[in-house]
Amino acid sequence: GQQVMQIPQYQHVQEGEDFTTYCNSSTTLSNIQWYKQRPGGHPVFLIQLVKSGEVKKQKRLTFQFGEAKKNSSLHITATQTTDVGTYFCAAFTRLPNSGYALNFGKGTSLLVTP
Amino acid sequence: DTGVSQNPRHKITKRGQNVTFRCDPISEHNRLYWYRQTLGQGPEFLTYFQNEAQLEKSRLLSDRFSAERPKGSFSTLEIQRTEQGDSAMYLCASSLGTRPSTDTQYFGPGTRLTVL
Numbered sequence: 001g002q003q004v005m006q007i008p009q010y011q012h013v014q015e016g017e018d019f020t021t022y023c024n025s026s027t028t029l030s031n032i033q034w035y036k037q038r039p040g041g042h043p044v045f046l047i048q049l050v051k052s053g054e055v056k057k058q059k060r061l062t063f064q065f066g067e068a069k070k071n072s073s074l075h076i077t078a079t080q081t082t083d084v085g086t087y088f089c090a091a092f093t094r095l096p097n098s099g100y101a102l103n104f105g106k107g108t109s110l111l112v113t114p
Numbered sequence: 115d116t117g118v119s120q121n122p123r124h125k126i127t128k129r130g131q132n133v134t135f136r137c138d139p140i141s142e143h144n145r146l147y148w149y150r151q152t153l154g155q156g157p158e159f160l161t162y163f164q165n166e167a168q169l170e171k172s173r174l175l176s177d178r179f180s181a182e183r184p185k186g187s188f189s190t191l192e193i194q195r196t197e198q199g200d201s202a203m204y205l206c207a208s209s210l211g212t213r214p215s216t217d218t219q220y221f222g223p224g225t226r227l228t229v230l
Contacts, residue, residue: 030215030216031215031216033218035221041223042205042221042222042223042224043157043205043221044221045218045219045220045221048216048218050216088156088157090156092214092215092216093159094215095169095170096170097169097170099162099164099169099170099214100214100215101147101159101162101170101172102147102149102157102159102219103159104156104157104158105156106154106155106156107155107156
């Protein structure tokens with residue numbers, strides 16, 4: 001399957017600082033999805049990127065898909081304590097019987113100190 | 115609430131016991147997925163259903179695991195003779211199924227299993 005690697009594993013910032021997490025693949029991805037998981041919670045879908053070089057924004061969150069469709073990033077401007085959680089990138093991987101499943105990175109855990 | 119629901123939310127069991135979890139997907143979703151998540155890791159795919167048919171199983175799904183979706187609605191995941199290594203969060207997700215390679219998967223709250 002398509003393996004996705006995420007860095008950093010952890011990030012601790014002061015409230016108001018910016019935060020970026022990176023997702024990389026050795027193979028070209030058809031699309032990439034980002035999820036957020038709050039402590040004790042479940043993954044919640046944030047966004048899907050499909051096009052080469054695509055940039056999408058959701059308020060303080062900016063998502064980018066690389067030109068070669070092998071990497072992606074999530075940038076949060078001026079973090080708030082509500083941003084605390086683990087951010088996962090995920091790519092669809094083709095299964096043996098023609099189905100698809102999400103292949104998740106290990107995630108980046110963000111801690112924001114007031 | 116029309117999201118994905120899972121029961122129970124927590125299960126503590128002794129090694130060797132059998133456990134069963136239930137997932138109720140979003141009502142119009144044809145595809146249902148089971149994932150397992152351990153501490154510090156992202157969710158890992160276990161199996162999925164298109165309506166009532168189980169179409170794929172991961173190598174992670176040993177013979178002790180069985181999943182069903184008898185009427186194409188809710189699904190159950192059973193683990194027989196549980197082992198301590200089965201301790202994890204078991205997540206269910208559903209999607210429309212119109213375009214499986216791009217459809218958003220919506221996750222339930224998960225069932226956290228602890229095997230003593």
